[in-house]
Amino acid sequence: MRDIKSDAEPEPMPSQSEQPGPWPGVTSGTEVVAKFVAAVDARDAPAALALVCPNAPATTRDGTKQVANGEPEFTVKSTDVLRTTKTTIGHLEGRLDGVAGPGRVDTDDTAAPGPCVAAFSPDSD
Numbered sequence: 328m329r330d331i332k333s334d335a336e337p338e339p340m341p342s343q344s345e346q347p348g349p350w351p352g353v354t355s356g357t358e359v360v361a362k363f364v365a366a367v368d369a370r371d372a373p374a375a376l377a378l379v380c381p382n383a384p385a386t387t388r389d390g391t392k393q394v395a396n397g398e399p400e401f402t403v404k405s406t407d408v409l410r411t412t413k414t415t416i417g418h419l420e421g422r423l424d425g426v427a428g429p430g431r432v433d434t435d436d437t438a439a440p441g442p443c444v445a446a447f448s449p450d451s452d
Contacts, residue, residue, distance in 0.1 A: 348373035352441065356415025356434035357406050359442045363432055364419065367391065367399050380435050380443035387447050397424045400406045401449075404429075413437045414445070423449050 353359045359378055361437070366374035372395040379388055401421035408415050419430035431450035435445040 329338055346373060347376035347379070350377055350440060353378070354441060356442045357417075358435040359444060360403055360406055360415060360417030360432045361433045363444050363447075364401050364403055364417070367395050368401055370399070372396065377420060378444050379447075380438050380445050383443075383445055387444065390447055390449060391444075394423060394447075397447070399423055408436075415442070418452055419449075442451050 334350045348371075351362060351408055353362060363378045366372075366378065369390045372392050374386065375391050375395050379391055387412050399421070400423075404418045404420045406415055406417050415434040415436055417432035417434075419431065419432065421427070423430070428450055430450060431445055431446075431448045431452045433446040436442045438445075
């Protein structure tokens with residue numbers, strides 16, 4: 328299928344793999360949120376999935392894949408580091424498939440081998 332705008336083959340998506348990429352060695356929940364949002368925005372599902380906790384619900388994994396294969400445009404508006412529960416909450420703003428709205432990323436900052444995404448809500452905060 329040709330891209331009508333450029334009369335050329337369309338650019339391939341960075342990756343449609345369903346397998347997580349290598350662990351990126353993050354050390355804080357704030358770093359996890361930033362790298363996760365960057366991976367989702369880059370439509371790099373393996374990089375985003377590498378940051379999802381192994382024990383995260385299937386809805387988090389499936390949602391991450393679905394959003395990364397869509398048209399996400401998120402930025403991290405703010406983060407809350409909750410020391411008592413050892414979690415970080417990333418508050419997002421942006422668009423998903425052209426629809427503006429908030430989003431949220433929750434991390435587990437005590438997981439091994441390092442902090443990871445425990446929950447991802449691309450359409451509510």
